[in-house]
Amino acid sequence: MMTPLSKVQTPLSQKCAPSDAPASVPHPTCAPSPRPPPDDAAPVTPLPAVAAPLRPSRVPPPCPCRAPPGRTRSRPPPRRAGRGASASVGGGTRLRGPPPPPSLLPATLWVGGWRDGLPPPPPPRRRRPPLAPGRPPSPPPSPPPPAPLPPPRLAIRRVQLHNFKSYGGTVTVGPFHKRFSAIVGPNGSGKSNVIDAMLFVFGKRAKQMRLSKVSELLHNSATHRGVTAATVTVDFHEIVDTGDGDEDYTVAPGSTFSVARTAFKNNSSRYALDGRTVTFGEVNAVLRRKGVDLEHNRFLILQGEVEQIAMLKPKAPTPHDTGLLEYLEDIIGSSAHVPDIERLAAEVEALNEARLAKLHLAKAVERERDGLVGAKDEAEAFLALEGELASARAALLRDALAGEVAAAATVCARRAALQARVDAARAAVAAAADGVAALDKRHAAEKKKVDGAAAAATAAHDAAVALERKDIQLREAAKHGAAKEKKQAAAAEREGAKAASATADAAAHGEAAAAATAAGAGHTADLAAAEAALAALYDRLRGETEPLRRQVEAAQRALMPHTAAVHDASRAVDGAAKEADLLAAELAAPDRARAAAAAEVDAVAAALTAARERLAAAEATAAATADGVTAAGRAVAAASAAARDAEARLPPLRVTVERRRSAAAERAGRSRLFGALADEPSLRIVGRLAALACVDARYDVAVGAAAGGTLDNIVVRTADEATAAVEFLRSRGLGRATFIILDKLRYLERGMGAAPSSALPRLFDLLRPPAGGGAAQRRPARGRPCARRFIMRSATRLWPTPSTAPRGRRSSRRAGRAS
Numbered sequence: 001m002m003t004p005l006s007k008v009q010t011p012l013s014q015k016c017a018p019s020d021a022p023a024s025v026p027h028p029t030c031a032p033s034p035r036p037p038p039d040d041a042a043p044v045t046p047l048p049a050v051a052a053p054l055r056p057s058r059v060p061p062p063c064p065c066r067a068p069p070g071r072t073r074s075r076p077p078p079r080r081a082g083r084g085a086s087a088s089v090g091g092g093t094r095l096r097g098p099p100p101p102p103s104l105l106p107a108t109l110w111v112g113g114w115r116d117g118l119p120p121p122p123p124p125r126r127r128r129p130p131l132a133p134g135r136p137p138s139p140p141p142s143p144p145p146p147a148p149l150p151p152p153r154l155a156i157r158r159v160q161l162h163n164f165k166s167y168g169g170t171v172t173v174g175p176f177h178k179r180f181s182a183i184v185g186p187n188g189s190g191k192s193n194v195i196d197a198m199l200f201v202f203g204k205r206a207k208q209m210r211l212s213k214v215s216e217l218l219h220n221s222a223t224h225r226g227v228t229a230a231t232v233t234v235d236f237h238e239i240v241d242t243g244d245g246d247e248d249y250t251v252a253p254g255s256t257f258s259v260a261r262t263a264f265k266n267n268s269s270r271y272a273l274d275g276r277t278v279t280f281g282e283v284n285a286v287l288r289r290k291g292v293d294l295e296h297n298r299f300l301i302l303q304g305e306v307e308q309i310a311m312l313k314p315k316a317p318t319p320h321d322t323g324l325l326e327y328l329e330d331i332i333g334s335s336a337h338v339p340d341i342e343r344l345a346a347e348v349e350a351l352n353e354a355r356l357a358k359l360h361l362a363k364a365v366e367r368e369r370d371g372l373v374g375a376k377d378e379a380e381a382f383l384a385l386e387g388e389l390a391s392a393r394a395a396l397l398r399d400a401l402a403g404e405v406a407a408a409a410t411v412c413a414r415r416a417a418l419q420a421r422v423d424a425a426r427a428a429v430a431a432a433a434d435g436v437a438a439l440d441k442r443h444a445a446e447k448k449k450v451d452g453a454a455a456a457a458t459a460a461h462d463a464a465v466a467l468e469r470k471d472i473q474l475r476e477a478a479k480h481g482a483a484k485e486k487k488q489a490a491a492a493e494r495e496g497a498k499a500a501s502a503t504a505d506a507a508a509h510g511e512a513a514a515a516a517t518a519a520g521a522g523h524t525a526d527l528a529a530a531e532a533a534l535a536a537l538y539d540r541l542r543g544e545t546e547p548l549r550r551q552v553e554a555a556q557r558a559l560m561p562h563t564a565a566v567h568d569a570s571r572a573v574d575g576a577a578k579e580a581d582l583l584a585a586e587l588a589a590p591d592r593a594r595a596a597a598a599a600e601v602d603a604v605a606a607a608l609t610a611a612r613e614r615l616a617a618a619e620a621t622a623a624a625t626a627d628g629v630t631a632a633g634r635a636v637a638a639a640s641a642a643a644r645d646a647e648a649r650l651p652p653l654r655v656t657v658e659r660r661r662s663a664a665a666e667r668a669g670r671s672r673l674f675g676a677l678a679d680e681p682s683l684r685i686v687g688r689l690a691a692l693a694c695v696d697a698r699y700d701v702a703v704g705a706a707a708g709g710t711l712d713n714i715v716v717r718t719a720d721e722a723t724a725a726v727e728f729l730r731s732r733g734l735g736r737a738t739f740i741i742l743d744k745l746r747y748l749e750r751g752m753g754a755a756p757s758s759a760l761p762r763l764f765d766l767l768r769p770p771a772g773g774g775a776a777q778r779r780p781a782r783g784r785p786c787a788r789r790f791i792m793r794s795a796t797r798l799w800p801t802p803s804t805a806p807r808g809r810r811s812s813r814r815a816g817r818a819s
Contacts, residue, residue, distance in 0.1 A: 152238040
């Protein structure tokens with residue numbers, strides 16, 4: 001909000017007029033413009049309101065009425081007035097611009113030589129000299145080209161409010177000044193609501209307008225009740241300044257447009273562009289093209305935002321904060337290059353690190369080069385001696401070449417004689433070959449005849465075998481047909497006997513069935529009476545025997561698999577016996593029913609008593625079991641916690657056990673491998689590298705890090721010895737081993753004597769032979785060879801000698817097993 005101007009309660013025109021000159025007229029810059037409002041504008045409210053310009057403008061000239069008190073207006077020297085002339089106001093202030101009309105000046109004010117409101121007499125015109133005879137008149141001077149007009153700029157024409165906050169109905173604020181406007185009025189007159197209306201149109205939320213929801217923006221008064229929507233419309237146009245006056249501008253054709261926003265009672269809102277419903281994104285895009293950035297707030301500064309911007313830190317301390325640098329980069333749009341800058345900074349840092357690494361490497365190479373100067377001189381001397389030796393060898397080779405040439409001539413003569421003998425032998429061989437070819441032709445003809453006779457014999461033999469096989473098949477078929485015919489005759493006789501027997505049985509069973517039917521008709525009435533009595537008994541006992549019936553049904557369901565087996569067994573009984581049993585059962589059915597009912601009643605009573613006893617026992621058992629369940633639950637919870645702790649500790653323990661087991665197996669394998677190599681008399685093994693020298697305990701870690709896994713390598717003198725050791729390990733299946741061949745390390749001898757590049761000792765210089773000489777060593781309390789480990793860099797500094805090699809092998813065996 002614009003605080004300094006919004007709190008002014010007295011118009012500027014009243015402050016410009018002095019108290020002792022009521023008849024004086026204010027300066028044009030203090031008085032409002034007499035420009036009439038447009039025809040389509042709504043009636044303007046008495047509140048003077050105006051909107052802030054979108055671009056800065058020049059400050060209007062000060063009012064000449066504001067002369068310092070106590071100073072007299074002296075009459076200045078007469079000056080010629082005109083456009084752009086300077087004017088003295090109040091004796092000290094100088095103005096530039098066109099003079100005001102005489103009717104707006106007081107009678108006692110001198111401005112540029114005017115007095116009593118009368119314009120000065122025009123200056124005398126200079127007379128042009130006459131033209132010379134015969135000379136044509138000169139053309140009038142061309143007018144200067146007009147000054148280029150400034151580009152059009154966006155300005156707010158007016159603001160229309162409909163039922164917005166304190167403005168009921170439709171209220172139009174405007175038209176606005178082209179550069180600067182102020183809102184004045186007493187407290188509570190609605191000055192802030194005009195600014196809130198612009199914030200509302202430009203997409204601000206309700207909380208940014210000191211409200212909790214959008215529906216509170218609707219006007220609510222006694223004269224306007226039931227308002228359901230509030231609308232604010234801001235009319236824009238682009239103007240081109242043509243002068244410094246209030247009316248010195250023109251409106252660019254086709255540049256007028258309006259942006260409106262409507263708030264509804266359901267806390268929703270809607271945007272409109274020239275009466276067409278649009279989204280806020282489209283409004284933001286249109287205003288951005290016109291120079292109004294709604295995202296970064298580059299057009300409107302509210303009360304307190306200037307102080308907030310001034311209090312920003314020069315740079316944000318963290319990526320989540322905002323500093324003045326980030327604020328300005330966001331406004332000017334350079335924040336889009338921040339990722340590229342950070343990426344390039346990271347690349348520069350990486351390149352600097354690479355440069356430092358290369359520089360350190362170059363310095364190290366220089367130091368190494370300086371340390372090799374002595375070796376270079378020795379190499380040059382060695383090369384000179386090699387050259388002399390090569391010259392001497394060349395002379396010897398020339399002498400040997402001359403002897404070889406003479407011997408070659410003798411050999412050539414012998415070769416010619418032998419070639420003649422070879423040619424004669426070749427002629428004899430060619431004649432013998434012709435004879436052999438003739439014999440081959442005769443042999444081929446005879447062989448073809450023999451092959452034809454053999455093929456004919458084989459075909460005759462195959463035909464005879466086929467005929468014999470067919471004869472055997474025919475005989476066997478005849479025998480099989482005769483046996484089958486006999487079996488069919490015997491089966492026909494047996495089937496006839498069975499049919500006669502079945503006919504006789506059917507007749508006997510028919511007579512027995514008729515007798516049984518007659519006997520059963522007499523017992524039908526007795527069976528019906530017994531069934532009625534049984535049904536009444538069943539109804540009376542059904543309620544009492546229901547639990548037992550359920551138990552019986554459960555038992556029957558359990559017996560169903562066995563029932564199937566019983567049915568299968570009963571089917572095997574003879575049919576006639578089964579019919580007799582069924583007739584006897586029908587006769588005895590009433591007696592069995594009565595006996596079964598009595599037995600069932602007794603069983604039900606006994607079962608009821610037993611069930612009551614079981615119920616009492618179950619209640620007592622349940623009371624005793626509840627305490628046990630509680631205790632058991634606590635025990636189970638404790639056991640579960642212990643089990644979880646044990647499971648949590650189990651994986652690390654397994655890893656540790658597996659690691660130790662692997663280490664033990666590896667040590668055992670190495671011990672077996674080193675022991676087998678040391679015990680083999682045919683192998684010449686110097687020893688294990690870690691057992692051939694000692695170093696002080698202070699340098700144990702450094703030597704171990706420098707040597708790495710080479711401390712378990714086995715040292716031999718020649719490649720043949722290494723090959724023999726590898727073949728021995730392969731034949732015995734003892735595993736793999738790495739061998740160091742001393743003959744291949746002769747090139748390191750020269751580096752042993754080089755002076756160190758610094759005053760500090762090298763690890764190589766700190767090595768010493770183990771106690772006892774050769775590869776022998778003493779065992780400390782921890783069982784490790786010597787004091788610490790050893791790394792060897794040259795073949796000639798190994799202490800074992802051929803005379804001490806056997807003892808070195810024994811020491812190597814002990815060292816391998818100990819480690």
